[in-house]
Amino acid sequence: MISFGTGGWRDIIGDGFTRANVRLLVQGLCDRMAAEGVAERGVVIGYDRRFLSDVAAWWATEVFVGNGVPVTLIGRPAPTPMFMWTVRNLGCAYGIAVTASHNPALYNGIKLFTEGGRDAELEITDELAAHVNSLSDADVRWASPEATRASGLVTVQTSLNWYIDAILDQLDVDAIRHGHLSVVLDPMFGVAQTCLQTVLLTARCQVEVINERHDALFGGRMPSPTEASMETLRRAVLDKHADLGIATDGDADRLGIVDDRGEYLSPNQVLVLLYHYLLTGKGWTGPAVRNMSTTHLLDRVAAAHGQECHEVPVGFKWISAKMTETDAVIGGESSGGLTVRGHIAGKDGIYAGSLLVEMVAKSGKKLSEIYADLVATYGSLEMVERSFTFTPERRAELQRRLFVDHDLPAFEQAVERVAWEDGCKVYFADGGWVTIRFSGTEPVLRVFCEQETLAAASEVSDLVARHLGVGE
Structure with a gap:
């Protein structure tokens, strides 16, 4: 099962991040490009220095070539923003970066960029994930490494000068x-x-x-x-x-x-x-x-x-x-x-x-x-950022308590309003605030709080943690 978070698709190497899943994801993107009529505009592929990143970039290239999609491959580890810039500069329809960004070393993943070198919007990644998860290995069209290199569809770019x-x-x-x-x-x-x-x-x-x-x-x-x-x-x-x-x-x-x-x-x-x-x-x-x-x-x-x-x-x-x-x-x-x-x-x-x-x-x-x-x-403001791990069972409980029951602690400060559009954000009347949300890139619950003093921010964060029973 492939799912996209706020920073793309990330998974543990050898568990979710495998050649089969990389190929499935890229096949899904090829199908989308064909349906949109943009396959001939091509894609940019880049990668970082993580384990398997360079290899996975070629796995992706082989699938694009198998579907007749031109590829500009950045043939050396390079910054993700450079790939985004190249998508925009070349006028490509899409781009991908093989990276798990700041995640621990056992992770790898793929970030998806759209026209203009933008991070793919939620609607696009949701649609892509749904389609990819409907595919099987038999649906993947890929070229052999030898055929890929001989196809004439791959341009390897090693210069970062532009x-x-x-x-x-x-x-x-x-x-x-x-x-x-x-x-x-x-x-x-x-x-x-x-x-x-x-x-x-x-x-x-x-x-x-x-x-x-x-x-x-x-x-x-x-x-x-x-x-x-x-x-x-x-x-x-x-x-x-x-x-x-x-x-x-x-x-x-x-x-x-x-x-x-x-x-x-x-x-x-x-x-x-x-x-x-x-x-x-x-x-x-x-x-x-x-x-x-x-x-x-x-x-x-x-x-x-x-x-x-x-x-x-x-x-x-x-x-x-x-x-x-x-x-x-x-x-x-x-x-x-x-x-x-x-x-x-x-x-x-x-x-x-x-x-x-x-x-x-x-x-x-x-x-x-x-x-x-x-x-x-x-002036200045002080922020406390805390992250809490949990079991799958606890996630379901926390999800229900927070976002179904709206179960929040009794704060000492006067609450001006509470927003639930992206997790939960409590706005206090004195200008402070606290957010509670599940990370889109890691399996953790994040609690961020900003107040006039560090002590006040810590106090609110501790209250949230005690109320939810996390960090114990």
């Missing part, structure tokens, strides 16, 4: 060059190094790289740039007296930042910093977009400049769609993904990291000073 140049074209390279910045880059054993290092070196930054080797186990940790996973980067920034450190997740669509003092900047802080910079440093105008579990400090920045901040469900497809609808300047999420108007309609840790370097260079200040100035202007 994507790198597209990012450089959007940066003030002269300003970065004159900033004389020192940056430590941590690709977390993933695919960011070549692109991000090339951008920074082109702008004459001094770049030190850690955790760059190919390690399908990601050094024994999740390839996700969280505060806990960035301790090595924090030490490297302090040891090298660097201006900042940039970490990216396994497929380079998310980022994490360490400032010049070795302090971790959360994705929420980075998102607010970049929105403020685009409005005040580059003179852009327009709203912002965030998902329901992302900081409301972004709303304060928008309001201070006469703009609106739009809230959407979790899943970057909703952010990119709302950005297009409202011509927003920036869109992002608390998990580390963001994009900016004029770039791809999806997350890009390479571009976001490069833009942050531009911001520091043009300011003439340290990153820690820039954030201190922002807090002095807009």
Whole structure:
């Protein structure tokens, strides 16, 4: 059974992620392309450095060729945003990336992109999954490896230059060059190094790289740039007296930042910093977009400049769609993904990291000073993020209690309203909030809470956990 979450289809290697299932999924996509009359426009296929990613990319290629669909295969591990950019640049109908992004090493998966290099919308992935799950192995048309290579339908692209140049074209390279910045880059054993290092070196930054080797186990940790996973980067920034450190997740669509003092900047802080910079440093105008579990400090920045901040469900497809609808300047999420108007309609840790370097260079200040100035202007909010595992039986119980019975704890704060469109979000009268929802990428229940103080956010999160009997 293949199902899509907010970040595509992901499953355990050898369990759900198998050659048979990859072939079935791709056959389903080929059937869809034939029905839509877009097969001749072709697809883009890319992959990351996970175990089996390169092999699975060829499994997919063989099925596309068996169905007569032209393929542009990125023939080296590369960032997911580069694949999205290539779909848009070549005018292809669809694209896929073989990756499980920031999931643990035992996972792999496939992300699906549609015309323009966008994350596939829920309607498309639901329809595709239903069709794929109706197929059998006998329905799959695939070509042998020899026939695939001799078909003339496969173009192997190994250069990343077009994507790198597209990012450089959007940066003030002269300003970065004159900033004389020192940056430590941590690709977390993933695919960011070549692109991000090339951008920074082109702008004459001094770049030190850690955790760059190919390690399908990601050094024994999740390839996700969280505060806990960035301790090595924090030490490297302090040891090298660097201006900042940039970490990216396994497929380079998310980022994490360490400032010049070795302090971790959360994705929420980075998102607010970049929105403020685009409005005040580059003179852009327009709203912002965030998902329901992302900081409301972004709303304060928008309001201070006469703009609106739009809230959407979790899943970057909703952010990119709302950005297009409202011509927003920036869109992002608390998990580390963001994009900016004029770039791809999806997350890009390479571009976001490069833009942050531009911001520091043009300011003439340290990153820690820039954030201190922002807090002095807009104040600060504290967020607690917690994830709880559960058994299949407990999931059914939690699903019923939360989303059928609407069984919530008795909060001490006054509740302004409760939204149930994507999990549950409780809006408190004092401006704080808490979200409770099942992850779309991992088998966990996520509880995010934002309040004026860390103690208050922790108190609400603990109350939710006790009420639901999770985390015990």
